């Protein structure tokens with residue numbers, strides 16, 4: 001039986017952090033054998049809010065690719081590719097953009113939160129938001145459907161994007177009287193939203209509140225020590241009332257492959273300082289093999305580029321097949 005298709009990806013807006021690892025990478029690793037996986041470095045999407053910083057996006061393409069490979073993505077199993085190298089995605093985005101209203105995009109809760117975070121770029125009321133940024137969920141629907149993906153391992157912030165993708169797919173099939181795409185489902189991990197170390201609601205590369213996979217042990221320990229906590233002293237897992245300490249307990253649980261409710265029992269009686277030291281030591285231990293592999297890759301950028309080229313070739317055939325089905329359905333197959 002043919003394997004189901006998996007697509008996911010990351011924006012090259014910075015290197016990957018532990019929120020990505022526990023929020024999305026763990027699932028892509030676990031699913032690598034049983035699915036046909038496509039892992040995209042979403043440079044076109046990163047440019048929607050970094051259009052004035054092309055060097056930053058370019059640099060981070062390799063960073064994100066190395067993070068994925070170091071974490072265990074096997075480029076022989078998973079097609080690792082760069083979004084802009086598949087022009088059929090851009091073409092499909094144009095066709096899909098007719099099927100989505102501007103009001104729907106403006107109501108998307110993730111887009112709304114991101115516009116609010118990017119006041120410098122988009123104005124305090126979002127009055128300068130660009131057409132491209134507002135529309136990135138449409139482009140994301142095209143990323144997913146160009147390989148006709150069944151499943152998309154993501155963090156919680158991406159659920160509205162998956163819902164929109166299913167709406168677009170249904171509308172497309174209905175209007176053009178065809179059945180080309182599966183209805184893609186999100187796959188969430190046990191930690192679908194790791195909070196930032198500054199207490200903000202999401203660890204994010206754009207907010208500088210993260211432990212990066214590539215950080216060295218000293219920097220990691222420093223960041224954990226400085227992580228925001230409440231003024232309490234006991235270590236508990238109570239995300240609703242004590243979100244910051246609970247986020248650290250969650251990280252501790254994830255690296256020990258335990259449930260936070262159980263992991264917290266190990267920590268009884270410890271004060272915040274001692275707990276943070278232990279968390280930093282254990283996190284550094286957990287990430288050590290990944291970091292060693294990453295250091296090897298950093299010394300071989302050409303090899304990483306070759307892997308991306310291998311991925312591009314694998315996606316291209318599939319994308320061409322999808323776009324010709326789309327053109328036929330839309331009666332533009334002249």
Ligand code: ATP
Pocket residue numbers: 009010011012013014019020022023024153154155156157158191192193194195202203204205206207
């Ligand atoms: P940016 O701020 O540029 O959007 P980001 O940190 O949100 O960066 P993305 O590249 O947008 O990272 O996200 C890649 C994947 O990681 C997505 O599936 C997203 O849902 C997931 N993810 C990102 N941040 C977290 C987090 N803090 N916790 C869990 N999952 C996350």
Ligand code: MG
Pocket residue numbers: 011
């Ligand atoms: Mg994001």
